[in-house]
Amino acid sequence: MSGIAFSGSELSLSDEAVLVIGAGLGGLCLAQGLRKAGIPCAVFERDSSPEFRRQGYRLHIDSRGDGALRAVLPPHLHELFRATSGRPRPAAAIYDDQLTSQMDVAEPDPVNLNINRFTLRQILLEGFDNVHFGKEFVGYEQQHGSVLAHFADGSTARGRILVGADGVNSAVRRQYLPHARIIDTGLRQLYGKIPLTPQTRELFDPEMHAVFCMFGAPDKTVLGIAPVDYPEPVAEACARLAPTLRLRDREPYMTNALFTRKEFLPHSDAELRGLSGPALGELVLDRIKGWHPRIRAMVHSWVPEATFPVVIRTSVPIGPWEATNVTLLGDAIHAMSPAAAAGANTAMKDGAELAAALGSGEADAIGAYEHEMRDYGFAAVRTSAQMGHQYFGQDPLPTDAA
Numbered sequence: 001m002s003g004i005a006f007s008g009s010e011l012s013l014s015d016e017a018v019l020v021i022g023a024g025l026g027g028l029c030l031a032q033g034l035r036k037a038g039i040p041c042a043v044f045e046r047d048s049s050p051e052f053r054r055q056g057y058r059l060h061i062d063s064r065g066d067g068a069l070r071a072v073l074p075p076h077l078h079e080l081f082r083a084t085s086g087r088p089r090p091a092a093a094i095y096d097d098q099l100t101s102q103m104d105v106a107e108p109d110p111v112n113l114n115i116n117r118f119t120l121r122q123i124l125l126e127g128f129d130n131v132h133f134g135k136e137f138v139g140y141e142q143q144h145g146s147v148l149a150h151f152a153d154g155s156t157a158r159g160r161i162l163v164g165a166d167g168v169n170s171a172v173r174r175q176y177l178p179h180a181r182i183i184d185t186g187l188r189q190l191y192g193k194i195p196l197t198p199q200t201r202e203l204f205d206p207e208m209h210a211v212f213c214m215f216g217a218p219d220k221t222v223l224g225i226a227p228v229d230y231p232e233p234v235a236e237a238c239a240r241l242a243p244t245l246r247l248r249d250r251e252p253y254m255t256n257a258l259f260t261r262k263e264f265l266p267h268s269d270a271e272l273r274g275l276s277g278p279a280l281g282e283l284v285l286d287r288i289k290g291w292h293p294r295i296r297a298m299v300h301s302w303v304p305e306a307t308f309p310v311v312i313r314t315s316v317p318i319g320p321w322e323a324t325n326v327t328l329l330g331d332a333i334h335a336m337s338p339a340a341a342a343g344a345n346t347a348m349k350d351g352a353e354l355a356a357a358l359g360s361g362e363a364d365a366i367g368a369y370e371h372e373m374r375d376y377g378f379a380a381v382r383t384s385a386q387m388g389h390q391y392f393g394q395d396p397l398p399t400d401a402a
């Protein structure tokens with residue numbers, strides 16, 4: 001990895017550096033893959049630290065995410081990822097709002113791992129020192145085969161390639177592909193978390209420790225739950241595999257999320273964002289009036305300060321564009337509803353695929369990456385939209401989606 005030095009408002013980098021905007025799961029996967037391939041790279045993240053923002057808790061990782069992590073991480077860190085991932089029952093369990101089992105759908109993918117999002121992010125940050133927090137990207141200029149990135153603090157950085165890994169509101173995408181649209185799915189998610197103690201464990205039947213378990217009403221309002229637990233104590237796994245790493249989260253929990261149409265809520269998005277944890281909990285209880293008392297008891301067990309709202313949006317697939325030395329990955333290009341739990345898996349696959357393409361040294365590495373990524377990325381957007389419509393009442397994608 002090449003060193004990085006600040007000179008005035010200029011960051012001095014190797015001419016060959018890849019500039020990655022965004023230290024989310026996709027950007028960090030790319031950075032780890034480039035490090036492994038010996039390609040200089042620097043990551044620029046708007047948040048002041050990795051803990052800054054709540055983005056959800058549990059992630060379901062399937063063979064796409066696991067394969068990407070295996071490809072980019074040193075073996076001991078991939079092993080640590082596996083050692084800190086729970087093994088839920090490989091099925092989706094579907095109940096009605098009175099707790100009557102409706103269906104149990106076996107997961108088709110052979111890999112089903114549930115991990116705490118922040119744990120995974122910490123593992124992806126390990127051993128990689130070229131991440132610059134507090135650097136908000138605002139725009140770029142393409143100049144004579146190089147790219148100059150501009151940041152909100154007035155500084156700039158020049159590199160060979162610029163990668164927008166800056167999530168659903170991507171500033172890179174807005175400049176590079178201004179015709180690409182992000183739209184509201186009509187769904188809102190109220191997100192909560194229940195620590196798993198001997199008392200709260202009583203709320204959940206063993207079959208509910210599945211990849212995903214949902215309780216649904218006829219109007220498609222759904223309470224979804226999913227466990228995060230650890231096959232071995234986290235401190236022991238770290239001591240065995242990465243003694244310098246201090247993983248912060250180590251207590252098992254059940255993640256909970258209410259999915260509902262925005263019309264069913266009495267608040268605008270701005271008002272939702274302003275509600276306290278207890279007020280959001282009351283709102284959920286109001287939405288599930290008359291549901292089985294055990295489901296209501298789950299919501300009563302939410303940790304108030306860990307409750308927050310999410311506006312669920314999706315990208316609209318677009319046709320091919322001409323490849324240059326600016327590209328995109330993850331939610332920045334193919335954001336999707338969480339219905340198929342595919343967003344993080346696809347973002348990490350992008351990171352691994354792009355690192356492999358750049359490592360191959362082929363002249364059209366970016367074009368080849370984008371060709372594949374558009375296929376599997378937009379396919380995942382469509383599948384997520386179909387599942388979101390079927391299970392949660394998400395608006396269908398516009399009919400003009402490419």
Ligand SMILES: Cc1cc2nc3c(=O)[nH]c(=O)nc-3n(C[C@H](O)[C@H](O)[C@H](O)COP(=O)(O)OP(=O)(O)OC[C@H]3O[C@@H](n4cnc5c(N)ncnc54)[C@H](O)[C@@H]3O)c2cc1C
Pocket residue numbers: 021022023024025026027044045046047055056057058059060061135136137138165166167168169170171189191310329330331332336338341342343344345346347
């Ligand atoms: C509640 C919830 C549950 C989910 N569960 C799952 C799941 O189980 N499985 C799954 O596969 N997916 C899941 N997803 C989707 C998944 O979280 C996303 O698809 C994934 O995080 C996308 O990764 P990314 O790296 O593309 O973007 P992000 O993780 O959003 O990272 C983007 C980064 O860019 C930074 N950034 C943004 N703008 C700028 C800027 N201007 N300058 C610098 N930095 C910037 C952001 O701060 C952020 O750190 C879930 C999503 C939600 C909301």
